[in-house]
Amino acid sequence: MELLSPAGNVEKLYYAYAYGADAAYIGLKRFSLRVKADNFYEDEYKKVIELKNKFPGRKLHCALNIAFHNNDIDNFIRDIDYFKQYPIDAFIVQDLGIVPLIQKEFPDADLHLSTQASCINREAVKMYKSLGFKRVVLGREASLKEIREIKDAVPDIELEAFVHGAMCIAYSGRCLMSALLTGRSAQSGFCSHTCRWEFDLKSAKKIAESGELVLEERSRRGEYFPVYEGDDFTEILSSKDIRMIEHLKDMKDAGLDSLKIEGRMKSTYYVALVTRAYRKALDALEGKIKQEEAAPFIAELENVSHRESTTGFYYSRADADKTTQGASDSAYDLAATIGTKLTDDEQRAVLNRASLTQKAIDDELDAMHPKAREARERDLEKNPDRRIVTVKENNGWRMYKYEPLNMVDYDSELEFISPDVVSVKAEKGKWLLVDPENGTVRNWVCNGHPCVLYTQYELQNGTLLRTKDNGYIAGKVRDTGR
Known part of the structure; x- marks a missing residue:
């Protein structure tokens, strides 16, 4: 299985490769869902070319995964000659309108469907394959059982899924909460992470502290969503981080071709240590090193900023539905x-x-x-x-x-x-x-x-x-x- 790591800038791209990633994914200014990451621009393509030469055989994927408005397409067309200078092996897209343009202007680059497209069934995978996609980054709502069924139905397409990192509370990350509260659209790369804000329930504070406060949607009587306040705040929408390092064999058996680490906005330290942990775990799975050798590297995940972890939707939706409190934290700083x-x-x-x-x-x-x-x-x-x-x-x-x-x-x-x-x-x-x-x-x-x-x-x-x-x-x- 390919290990795919995030790279928010050139430095992080180096550490992704150096610490064991088979491939890394980057974003380009204005066309990525992580606009606040450093992303890539100006003459950095020269440094990227140097890194690709320094690490032969490593792949470079480029996220163009925003929902394109007309002016976005115009801007992309205007900058195409600049983008062609990057040694891009594949583009990650969700907007089908840009597909013919990429196929025409970048004939040697592969097409990967973004997780934002919410592709979680075999018929959708077949359709995207017919449009020229080589790989589908599955929606995070797909279980391992469903992934295996998709791979059996469409064996000649690559499947990718997230293996580690933050998860969005919204369906495949298609959230409108940021746009509603701050005017910053997550679908244009400006997510303000409002789901992780600490909300004060004011007059309902005592009730919330008791744990008796619940949400009930009027047309779904009897279905309750508990709201608990502690330390003067409540986080009702903050999802746990996904962590599948203990379940890599199950992911392999499900037919996955690539394992993706979330985090283009995370630190160099995060990129390096998480990539290293999964590299060693995969090497142990493939028999290249012993499990005892990989164990101390895996244990280092506790020394990287993280929230409570979950296996997401892979085994049970109930695992993904559990929210958490608090910001990510680490015992170390990168000096x-x-x-x-x-x-x-x-x-x-x-x-x-x-x-x-x-x-x-x-x-x-x-x-x-x-x-x-x-x-x-x-x-x-x-x-x-x-x-x-x-x-x-x-x-x-x-x-x-x-x-x-x-x-x-x-x-x-x-x-x-x-x-x-x-x-x-x-x-x-x-x-x-x-x-x-x-x-x-x-x-x-x-x-x-x-x-x-x-x-x-x-x-x-x-x-x-x-x-x-x-x-x-x-x-x-x-x-x-x-």
Whole structure:
């Protein structure tokens, strides 16, 4: 089975591939249901081409899954020459009006039907196949039993289904709630996620806290939907996250060809760890590694932001109908991305700059009056943070490009994670943060600071650096906005 991961920007596309995705799906500005994701534009196609060359055999799917208005089609036609520069293997669409245009302008790209089309039966699959679709991304309401029946009826079409991530409370994600409350249409890519808002029931608060408040639709007497308020809010429409990593064999037996991870708006950390977990689980299923080897990678899903999980509609609708409360949360923050190892010449250049900086410091001290130098030394003894320290060559240590995302200092609890290593604690004394411009050792760094990592650890390409979130409490989900 293909493992398909989300990529909201070029960086996430790299980590999707590096952490084991067979394919990744992206969006293009204005034509994707995740407009608030970074998506792709300008000259980023050049970077995408480089990534495809770096990871040969990996596929790139492009989501054009909005409901197109006339002006959207006009804009798409206007930008077609630009889109042709991307190495796109398949387009994911829900609007049939755009199909002839794609078939004409992108004859080498496959057509994949978006889950937004709500295709959940064999006759619909047959119809879409007759229109030229190679793959159907099934509606999330399809059970594994129904998927098996569809595959048996139409064996020569590829079937794809979601395996992990957030689910929309609306039928196949076709929600009008955002448009109604905020004027932002989910079908045009501007969903405000109103289903996850925390509503206060005001005068009904006491009743809601008792659990006795229920919704009943007047023409369906006797069918009750409970509404419970806790901690001054209620979430009656917030669905659980889907998680099927423990049921991959069942998905394979159902005839699925591709497993899709939700999350083009999720973080790089999320994309990397979820992709890695499913890669290892699939490798274990296929006998490439032992289940015991995959287990610690799967356990790391608990360290990624998530809500309560469910198996969705795959086994029982009752599983999907259960809602949850609270925002997604994680025990870790992504501190930095670790880039490629510096070449010998690049590392030598940083060490040479450090030597020049140290010489300048020594020359300044030597030029000072003895009393002034003594005063300077006393000040530095009292305030060691003011002392400028330059990096010295350590035998066996290597420098890596370092892109800080959150603040890190030498008291931070850091862990390296990589495609094939669950995690390694970065012990103090075995790493330094260095300013590559002058070779000085940094006491701390945050986003925007030029930096290289100098360490005795041998790091795999694609390594990430994470730090414990001190505000995280196990079992308590905070509203962090993630």
